[in-house]
Amino acid sequence: MLDLNAIQKSFDDTAVLRSISLSVAAGEIVALLGPSGCGKTTLLRIIAGLETADSGEVLLDGEDVTAVPVHRRGFGMVFQDYALFPHKNVGQNVVFGLRMQQWPPEKANGRAAQALELVGLAGFAQRAIHELSGGEQQRVALARALAPAPRLLLLDEPLGALDRALRERLMLDLRAILKQAGGLVGRPEGITAVYVTHDQAEAFAIADRVVVMNAGRVEQVGRPTDLYARPASHFVARFLGMENILPAELLGGQPPRAQTPLGPLVFTDLPNSLPVGAATNLLIRPEAARFTTADDTGENVVHGRLADVSFRGRYQIATIVVTVGETAVSLKLEFDTAETLPDIGQPVSLRLNPQAMILLP
Amino acid sequence: MWQNLLANKRRGLRLLGVIVLLLPLLFLGLFFFYPLVNIFRLSITAAAFNDLAQRPYFRSILWFTFWQAGLSTLLTLLAGLPAAYLFAHYDFRGRSLLKALTTIPFVMPTVVVAAAFRALLGVNGPINQALVGLFDLSRAPLQLEQTLTMILLAHVFYNVAVVVRLVGGFWANLNPRVVEAARVLGASPWRAFREITLPLIRPSLVSAALLIYLFTFTSFGVILILGGPQFSTLETEIYRQYVTFLRPDIAALLSLLQIMFTFALMSVYARWQQHTAVSLDFRPQQTNLRRPQTRLEKTAVAALIAGLGLFLLSPLAALVWRSLVDRDGQFTLAYYQALPELRRGSVIFVPPLTAVRNSIGYALLTVLLAGLLGVLTTTVLVRPSRWRNWLDPLFMLPLGASAVTLGFGYVVTFNWLRTSPLLVLIAHTLVAFPFVVRSLMPVLLGIKPSLREAAAVLGASPARVWREVDLPIMGRALLVAAVFAFTVSMGEFGATSFIVRPNSGYLTLPIAIQRYLGQPGALNFGQAMAMSTILMLVCAVGFVAIERFRYADVGEF
Structure with a gap:
């Protein structure tokens, strides 16, 4: 469904991504796992269209979207610090993407309520953002990304800002929500997602497939169990603890x-x-x-x-x-x-x- | 027994505080409130009320004052927003230099800015000459002298720094992910700006607009020198009614109007500042800056830098240039060499060099006086007490009355002092005083109380604590305050123009410049340019000193 072809990127002459190629199947959750500075977030931002690659292409269902601007890609994204609009309430945040797609207000509000229900925040629409706890903000961010039925969901360390205990709990919830979200977005095969994290436990718990990255390169790709059983390099073994x-x-x-x-x-x-x-x-x-x-x-x-x-x-x-x-x-x-x-x-x-x-x- | 001693000591300290505060309070009462009261008394005449109410002339002046300020504010925001965006988002070589450059106009005396715009856009200015040469014209194509365009340009030039500092600073603190989130959700760049960025930076936009409106509403020198007789605002009309039409009652009534409006605007501003203290999603400024990436970005950034640099530097460069070339475009030092001479038929009664010397003398004495008053005031105010909440705004009040009103009040109150240089010095001290307090207070408030407590526990008396803790930390802020006082005094125009008699030998540099600019003749113009250049350089050096010694991010406006 998503294909990355030899993506390269440098910032000020430092190579951040060195020819990354990767395929994500429809309905699959893929985690990009690596230490900070390995290029995983940059890769995610290139997929989103927030950053342009120096070379290489991003294909979606075989169609080249490399030059399509970010707001025409129809993706959803959850940011590490949630990036909720502080001047809008929960409902206005969730409905924002639907408004951009010219949904009639009535229908949009219904869909927003559905999305909030999916993440367990039914009845929160009128709340102000600053009244929410970190975990609730994270769920609103997820609902906002899911509401417009994105073709592809991108998550950038979505649990990174939470404390350890909450993170452990939300890890399991998050996988369940992503697997159920197929119904909401009208894709029986489930939602397709790319998930960036530096935490191997998180990657293993949430992803169907894990891509271990190091210094702008892919070290190993595989199911969590394969990675654990056969780390392909000294780096991967060390990184998996x-x-x-x-x-x-x-x-x-x-x-x-x-x-x-x-x-x-x-x-x-x-x-x-x-x-x-x-x-x-x-x-x-x-x-x-x-x-x-x-x-x-x-x-x-x-x-x-x-x-x-x-x-x-x-x-x-x-x-x-x-x-x-x-x-x-x-x-x-x-x-x-x-x-x-x-x-x-x-x-x-x-x-x-x-x-x-x-x-x- | 100990408790008694302690209580006594505390009472003694409080008494000392009151005594220390008495001096600045007395100064403020005598040289600020008393003249204002006199203006108020003068204004209560039936003739003044009748004239003001009945003559449409005054209505049109009032109307012009309001709309020129509104238009100036709007234009400044439009010109400043791209610059604010540039500084809030991009890292580029020479960034801090350019940022410092945007503040330069703000510290330039009005007379210098007015002279600079006449130098640049005048009939014989470099732009007109270039156009004549380029298109082989017979006369200068830009006839901007004494037009509204010129006034507006100077106002924008003056206040662009407010937008860059206030809005740019605020914008840089916005979480860029919030805008990115809107973009991923399908918002076009323009839509994301309108729905997300604009509402989020609105508090700073409104603050900047209110400040600029206040500044342009009370603008005096720019309008007097660039506008000529056909443009009159509240400020210039106060001056004209008193000096030209000899109607102190009308001038007083206009002053009253001006004060009421400024105070209303200032209280709106203060209220707005409090209201905007809601928690937004703030992050450290450093992380948001990035280098331009794509070619489009690079071109846009380069164009912005070039445009801004040109806009900021060309008037000042034109000023220097025209002080150094004669009418035929030949290099000459004649304008400078003539400064020590008293020419026959000169508009002032002493050699121009005397005005330079006078100004430097006034400025040095202002530093001393305003510095002393400022240190006394802040030393007491910095300690928490029930007085602080209303004493602090009290000491800021002089910012609210325009310099023209102040000068007018002095003239009607202390007319017997006008022959001595003392009145000018007092006026400069009063105008510089709020700046000194504003430079010192944040730094002093920033000193952790535990530092003083530690010193006291270690055995330092209150006086010793002040000398060992407050004073060294205040050192740099004091230097900044001193330079502020110096440049404010060097450039002061509104009050001085009232106080200094036309034939006085104690006139200041800005007054001399204004007199020379108002006279025809190449030599007069050239000498005005030369004097403006000197004043500009003094203020620029002062500005560099402020930028260097200022504690980062303390005390912006």
């Missing part, structure tokens, strides 16, 4: 092994593109370790010291320091809360599950 990444050299063999600072480790997941001897990184998932006895001499057994424990509710994170010769390697590993850990400072022995380790390409 995985911490145990060790330099590794592929030794080959079946099952494959890699030489790491912890000694040779056996693992099962090998990207097929890597030749033997390649220098790369080994990712150890936090759930990879089981305790074993100090005299265990089997494969993937490491001996270290428990440095710290952090309680996280259903699980606990143990920091384990393994000293091999001169170098100390620190691993962050998750254990069930039910499991009794040794005292801090005690030696521990661990066996690492080969299936919970992958070699990053």
Whole structure:
């Protein structure tokens, strides 16, 4: 439905987007995920028509809209700070887009009421903007964007201005609303949306597909589960919050092994593109370790010291320091809360599950 | 016992405050309210009321005063809005320089602005000469001297800074996403401006319009010098009724009208300022600025910069140029070299250089007097007390009476002092005083009370606190206030034109310029240009000093 073709953009000779190509299917929610300054917001603004690309094209249903001005694109957009019109009340805000489309007032008000109901703010039409809480403002912004039945909904860090607890709750609501909005906008396949965020939990919770961006490039595209299972690069793994990444050299063999600072480790997941001897990184998932006895001499057994424990509710994170010769390697590993850990400072022995380790390409 | 001592001390401090305030209050009473009362007394005559009510002449003057101010305000807003937009949205090289340039006319004395426009657009001005040369004409195509066009141009030139500062500052603080949201929702650029931007910047637009209306309503020098005898406003008519027609009663009645109207407008302005303090979606100014991106944007921005720069600089450049060339276009220093001479048949009775010297003397003494009064006033006013709420506006009142009214009041009250230079000095001090208070107060109010408390806890007496905390922080503001007082005195025209007798040796530079401009002859004109250039340079240097020492964003209007 939406196709981006080799989009490039620089500000004052600094490249912000380096040839981005991307397709979004009808009814799909795609998240652009990346650290601040990766170009995700600029890309969104280029899709909206608020910014012009230096080169490349934006296609909508196969039609080139690169030169179409922003107000003729028929999109909806939710801004990070909501950008509600402070001099209009809730109802006037929501009805604004419909007025631009010359809807008769009667019908427009009905549609606005529907949109407010969809976001759970029925009866709020007469309220002034400054009377609303942050969460309510966010919902008004969503209703305002949805009311004119946009072909494409763009969301720029819509939960970024909210506190953590509210954000957690709205994440789930937001996905539900977007999936239901197809009825309101008359698209049975559901609304098509591009969602910009720097928060991986948010991207995973809301999007059907996630585009990880870094320094103006796409690092990886995939469903949340795929991304989690097979991060395509060191950057993606780090950005998704995985911490145990060790330099590794592929030794080959079946099952494959890699030489790491912890000694040779056996693992099962090998990207097929890597030749033997390649220098790369080994990712150890936090759930990879089981305790074993100090005299265990089997494969993937490491001996270290428990440095710290952090309680996280259903699980606990143990920091384990393994000293091999001169170098100390620190691993962050998750254990069930039910499991009794040794005292801090005690030696521990661990066996690492080969299936919970992958070699990053 | 301690409590008694403390209570005594507090009472003592309050007493000290009253004594310190007494001096400025006395000054204000004697040299502001007393002359106003005299004007009021003078105005109550049946003859004046009858004349004013019956002669259509006065009705047309009143009407002209109102509509020329309205038209000037409208034109200034139209000219200023694109400039305000430019400064609110774009970052470009030389931005701060151009922004400073827009303020330059605002600090220029009226006489200089009037002289500059005659230099630029006069029959022998560079524009006419260029047009004659270009199209091979036999006479100057632009006959603008003594026309309304010239008055309006000068008013726009003068007040464009108000729009740029007030509206531009406000606009820059608007969240640009709000307009973008409207655009995404299908609003065309014009529609988004009309429905979103305009309502949101309206408070600042109204503020600017009210201020400009006030300024152009009371405009005196521009109309007197550029308009000639056929244009008369309330202000110039006060002057003419007193000086030419010898009708002090009518002049007094007109003054009263002027004061009533200005105060009404000022209270509307004050009320509006309070009313607009509603919370809008504000963000820091820095984030909204961007460099022009597309070619269209770049062209538009470049055109705006060029147009604005040309509009602001060409009159002043023409002034300098015409002080340096003779009638045949040859470079000459003759106009400057003649300044120390008393020419035969001169319109003033001392060499022009004496006027320069007089003005500098007045200005230095004004700095001293207004500075002293200002420091005394603000030191007391800055401490919270029940007096502050009505004393603060009281000290701003002199801004409300026009300089002409003030000068008129002085002449009818202190006629016996007119032969000494003292009256001019007092008038300048009174006019400069509100500026000094306005420069000092925000800075002093900005000092956190905890600073003073910390010093006191550490053992500093109140006097010591003032010397160690207030004074050093005030230092820069004091410098700004001093420069303000200096330039205000250098350029003061309205009051001085009343007070200084035609044959006086104590006349000031603006008075000398006005006399020379009113005389025919190339030498007179050239010398007026030379004197205006000197005055302009002095004020420009003062302006640069203000811009340099001012605390950023404190005390704009």
